[in-house]
Amino acid sequence: MEISKLAVPLVYALIGFLAYSSQWLLPSLEPRTITRRELLEFNALLICLLITYTRSVFVDPGHIPPQSEKEIGEEGNPDNSARSSPPQRKWCRKCNAPKPPRAHHCRECKRCIPKMDHHCPWTQNCVSQPTFPHFLRFLFYAVASMLYLTSLLWPHISHLWTNRNLPSYLGPTMPQLAHLFLLTVGNSLTLFALSILLIRNIWALVVNTTTIEGWEIERHDTLVRRARYFGGVLEAPNGTQVRIRKQEFPYDVGFWRNCKEGMGTGNILAWFNPLSSTPKLPTPLTYPTNDFESPALTWPPPDPDRLHRYSQPDNDKPTLLEANLSASETLAAFQKRQADDIRRRKPFVQRIEEQQRRVASILEEDEDAFGSDAEEEYVANKGRDENEGEEAWRNSEGERLRDFGVDEDVEFYDEEDDLPLSELLARRKARASGHGEQVSDGQW
Incomplete structure (x- = not known):
């Protein structure tokens, strides 16, 4: 049995022990x-805690609803105070379906999750658009319950400390002291951790960001700072220069609308109701955006490490006509050339290993050329910028996207050119009929 499968039973056990x-x-x-009143109030909080945690575990995090670019173009904005998000531009090869804005492929749930925040190891479920209200209520009632337990524990702890010089036979037994000590330590540590998590999620609700989008915002700010030293451009893996400019986060549409969207309702009393219904996903899956950026821009912003490295033609090889191939051989060669036309950037670990082998072979072949410490350090650091690709980059807390449950292979290497022919034809038909929204590809 995987250790992760024990997380949910352990949380129930911790609640039972503390409560x-x-x-x-x-x-x-x-x-x-x-007192009787304290018992009733404490157990009422515990019932709310157990209900909200159970729903955080067992409520389905959602599926991507069927949609097309034509439907997205026809989708209206209910209150015209902000635009709807532009059509999705990505295609998930593992789901074999379009990937709408704010969706990510979870490597644990094995599918794309709408408005994925992260995959929580303690609920063994994704925190997403449908499950976020339950998860936030769980954090709220957990913190409230532990604060109440702290108020019940404190008089006994204070009394023991005040009478610490009395004979031991006048006080509690050793098992009682050990039990009280475990309750105090366990409650304090858990309260500290969940209080930070609750504050963080309330802030995410207010500004309408997810944990993953917070990572993307920090990554984008890092790229903007780097680009300032190179005239506003950064080099992509294929050698092209990509212009980087500051792009505002598009989904922050105001305090009240952010809270309504995150909690699924504008009824404040329902925000605290542990039995509130799960928010329903709209079809198609679109989100209101602010007016800070052009509707042609998508989120996340352009990142040089997400571009493909195009293979260079080999002029030494004979052309198809010079090779004098048969019709079937010509077709096979043409298909192979199409398949080889785009060479995706290798994952970070493979690039690191390849660079280490290359550096080791250079040092082994010509030790004299790299004799000094400075030159050896130069060789060891050569290509460091390449190894700081997006999938290797960590935010200020040392987190990568995979730490949130995101499938990095899909996130980094599934782009617009992965769209199947049927999807491209459907989009062209939608644009020709005047329903599809034109999206510029010039941002790359």
Whole structure:
């Protein structure tokens, strides 16, 4: 059995230990017992906690609804105060379906998740557009329950400290002291961790970002800072120069609308109701955007490390006519050339290993040429910029996208050129009929 499968039972066990063993222990300790009102209030919070956690675990994180560019073009914005997000430009090869804006392919759930925030290891479920309200309520009631437990524990801890010089036989037994110590430490550490997580998710709700989009914003800011040193451009893997400019996050549409979208309703009382219904996904899957950027721009912004490296033609090889191939051989060669036309950038680990082998072979062949420490350091650091590709880049907290459950192979290497012919024909037909929204490809 995988250790990760034990996460949910362990969380239930922790809730049971902190919540119910404390109700058994505290009445036997001085200076006072728990009142009936305190028991009712505490257990009411626990019921809300158990309901919201269970829903965070078992509510489906959602599927990408069937959609087409024609439908997206016809989709209206309900209140005209902000534009709807532009049509998706990516195609998920693993799902064999379009990937709408803000969706990501989860390597644990094995599918694209709408408005994916992250895959939570403690719920073994994705925090997404349908599950985010349940997850936020779970954090709220967990913090509220532990704060209430702290208020129940504190009088007993204070009493023990005040009377610490009295004979031990006048106080609690050693098992009771050990139990109280474990309750205090476990409750304090868990309260600290979940309080930070709750504040972080409330901020994400207010500004309408996900954890993954926060990573993308920080990555984009890093690219903008780097580009300033090179005249506003950065070099892509294929050697082309990509212009990088500051691009504002498009989905922050104001405090109130952000909260309504994140919680699935404008009813504030429903935000705290543990039995509130799960938000339904719209079809097609679009999101209102602000007016800070052109509608032709998509999120995330252009990143040089997401571009493909185009193979260079080999002029030494004979052309098809010079090779005097048969018709079938000509067709096979043509198909092979089409397949080889785009060579995707190797994953980060493969690039690192290849660079290390190349550096080792150079040092082995010509040790004299790299005798000094400075020259050896130069060789070791050569190509470092290439090895800082997006899939290797970490934010200020040391996190990569895979730490949020994202399938990096899909995220980095599935772009517009992966669209199947049927999808391209459908989009062309939609544009010809005047329903599809024109999206410029000039941002690359």
